[in-house]
Amino acid sequence: MTEIAASSELMEFVQAGPDGARRLSLAVPDAYCATCIQAIEGALKHLPGVRQARVNLDKRRVQIDFDPGADPLTFPEAVVKSGYRNHPVDPQDLNDKDPVLRELVYSLVISGFASLHVMFFSEAIWSGVEGDARTLFYWISALVAVPAVAYAGRPFFRSAWSALRVWRANMDVPIAIALIATTAISLLETHLHGEHAYFDASTMLLFFLLIGRTLDHVMRGQARSAASNLARLAPRGAQHVLEDGTQAFIRSEEIKSGMRLLLRSGDRAPVDCQVVERAGAVDVSLVNGESMPHEVFPGEQVPAGALILDRPLHVIATRPAVDSYLSRTAALMEAVETTRTRYRRIADRASDLYAPLIHLAALLTFLAWLFLGAGWRLSLINAVAVLIVTCPCALALAVPIVHVVAAGRLFARGVLMKDGAALERLATVRSIAFDKTGTLTTGKPRLVGQSFGDRELLQIAAIMGAVSSHPLSKALAAYGSRDLYADCHEVPGSGVEARIGTSFWRLGSAGFCGAKDDGAGEGSCVWLARDGDVVAAFDFEDDLRPDAAETIEQLQGQGVTLTILSGDRQGSVSRIAQRLGGITARFGLSPQAKNEAVAAMREQGAVAMVGDGINDAIALRAADVSFAPAGAADVGRAAADFVLTNDRLVGVPFALWLSRKADTLVRQNLALSVAYNVVMLPLAALGYMTPLLAAIAMSSSSVIVVLNALRLRFASGPHLRGSAK
């Protein structure tokens, strides 16, 4: 899981720091406590050349300042040794000064300051100040409120203006009109020594609206910064072997076909390429989904994203990066993106219904009063009162506050939510599709039995297995206990040959040993042949994750249909399905077939997909909502809406349960804020609204909505057997 970048690759992440130092930032997703800070900083501080190392727990990063002469290569290793996996953070992602958030926070603070001060004077007026003193207080209020509205209202004015310019109305149009009209009418009232000045209402309105807007922005923004830590889609480059034999680092996008590259073990192939020299093992699990590494020979293709396992591989790029398997996958992912964008947030749907109603109500009030002969001034005041009380403060808070509370609870349980809208979609999910290898299972094979042959033969197989780095061989080799001389050598891609005494042995695939593989065997199989006759077969199984059964049980308790979508063979998939119970198995699916399977399932209702590989990435995108374990391929994590940061599957039922709870609360909140409007609107339209009443109603409805959302924090988790610790 830990990827230590190659030296030259790491240099790409180094940037200039203060006082001539160099600076490197590493993401440390597992750091969470004081001891973590001490361990990581302690490990780094004593390295030669390190000037300062500081962990930021909010961002889960460590920033290292070091002398130009120091070797940054030692840093990731030191952090790994202190017990924390890490990867370098792209300097582009470090630039996390978000100008929009900054403006929102400043506006929020200024409007809060202004409403506080205006309220002092308003309280005095409500308790009976009259005459010249009242006019003076109103003027002082105006002095504070007018600049505050002009500055802090900008986010709303800008958005309203850009909508109006193209002859459309969004939710910010009534907000902007209410703000401007309230302030203007209050100035007029003050000038005429009247009593209907609403400076307190205009500043408080702005304050509550900005709280909602800021929370909403944070909900979307937080996800982005977390995702930027995770989403390193493609390898950044590789070693380019020049004509004279020297090597230089080259970025992926600069690689052209025909270039000769050296891929070190642990590297991922940045582009599709062809092996030119010596064979080597590659892990293509991210590409085709299944975990068995295979040997590639000179002349064979290595797809982009393949992990080089045992020894360095000399290759020639066959396609530029823009044309690689990874890029084609990315293009396909964008093609299925529309399932997401078609989803409309609950808040957007509510405001679409709501905005025209407000305009209509205010206009009708104005016309009605004018028609009844009340005069311009009174008609305008009552129309503005309608705008104030209907202004969607509570409505603007109703949804984001629930999402913020939900995200906090999910994060504490090791589930990272990338977007609030994903939570809304999750609540509608009817069925869940799981990938098998690496998702339901650990992705590591284990010997489970010998289907025929002498027991003693396991010893021979173990000795032969010891020479190979294939995962099945390694699993076999663990059973070796006898010392026996054998002249073994590996036949890449097929198995191991050995001469023991006078017999000639072969261990490996069915074809290599001359066995017949019917494909219905349980799990993966390795055969042993002696002088051409098959004498034994060993069965392997990919172990289930320890919490897989519990997860399935909890999900069934929540009434969703479960399916396995796997690229693996029938035998191993149905065996897993049998052990879990109550889950439909589909096997032998290509990435495109997985996508089609998800599309077919979507006809019965919303689908959630849980998967980890590149082969799942398209299906992850095609599903309404998706989960990826933290150990997943970068593409998988980038495509998923939820990342299980602690790698535990039980996060899925928890998130499902929480999303349904959150959905109920969102709907309650919307109902509450609409109910409040239904009560207040007639009062305002009939002219009974006073500044005091408007202020109380506005703040109390917002507070109620916030309190209701906080119930989510204390709701007890899903009550299911086995979930108790």
Add this chain to the structure above:
Amino acid sequence: MNGLLLLVLSAMGLGALALLGFFWAVRNGQYEDIEGAAQRILLDDDDKP
């Protein structure tokens, strides 16, 4: 009226001071790592000068 004006002005002045204080804190990076700052209390930093 004079006393009132004095009170009003001093109240607003103090409020404005708090506002400026907040802006200073944001610019100074006081809110950069809230979680980390809370946890660092628990560390013994004897090795620091």
